[in-house]
Amino acid sequence: MSSLANQLVRAEKEEIARAIRTLLGRPLVSLHDDAAAFDLIRKRRQPLIQWFDYFCGWRLVVEPRQGYARLVKVRSEASATRPARRRRTTRAPFDRRRYTLLCLCAAELLTSPVTTIGMLAQRVVQAAAVEAGVPAFDPVRSEERAAFVDVLKQLEHYGAITPMDGATDSYLDDEDAKVLYRVDTTRVIRLLAAPVPPSRIAADEPMERVLGTLTSEPRYGGDEPTETQRNLWARHSLIRRLLDEPVVYRDELTPEQSAYAASLTGRQIIRRAAEEAGFVLEERAEGFLLIDADATATDTKFPDDGSHAKVAALLMLDLLVSAGPVRAARVDAEAAELLRRFPQWAKAYQSDGGGPRLAADALEVLELFGLARRTGDRVAALPAAARYRVDRGTAVQEDS
16 A cells, blocks of 8 residues: 555646646647646646746646647746747747737727637738837738738637637738637736736836836836845746756856855755756856756657757857867858858858858857857857767758
């Protein structure tokens, strides 16, 4: 009996850890999209809610009847490292226009549980016309319809709208296409991860202060926190970074975070958070890194031969580690040489200026993963880069 009880406890811990990592990788998990993951989260929702609140100060909302779980992840600083991406073939990041249309669509979808693509487009036309500073929406133009379709497909992906008749893509070529949607207004509301509702923002609030107002969290005491609130913020902000960023360097921590990480209590809580979530904590003099062996908690991987920029990034990293800080021009030259040696590879870069473009995309990858840093005209590898080695005997795979 004791052995069986131990097995049940171990199985519960493993399920909770897997559910934590699933939510970190996909903060919105839907029954229609991944029934097994949603059932696991629904089954273990109470310990999951407690875990995210204690270690991160993040709110987890699980709606069993409506079939979704939403982890409301809050960041104290704006970041463009994880943009919304178009669901069509290019997977290009959303631009300002698409984000604007996403906000307008979300607002208009709250008015009715059912709509058509034409009705929604006209409502967006009207909303854009009365919003100061928002460019007019003109569905007659093909590029505007393409942006609109990208927004609707993203909302479909989130489960906020569901096509009941017709296909969203048909609107790309035909402004009069007929598509009927069912709207989940509750889920539309849940998409916004902001502690302060936008309705509370004063109309005359300067735009540069709006983001800070939306993401302010009263539980930490604002400008005059108590000692308890300062400690709580140190814990939550540090563990948020550990869970959200590929690597966290000590020299990038605030004094409060650094002191918390160095304290006995802080070290114990960090290790406990990593263990309960199923991560391996790698702690070194330079910083911290959480390793997820099955990559459930990550939305992007490195190394990854599915991207030309990531392949080039791995090769550039070998140069940075072996040669030390180098000038950006040398990285450009290395990328150009790589394209010359493999003319059938990375065809999108095989044109004038392709070398610098490939180098720029590769460096963006390295900076995203905390492996390199560009300062002015010089590029240097960061400590975590020592984890990677390139087998020079392996050739780049040519495109077919």
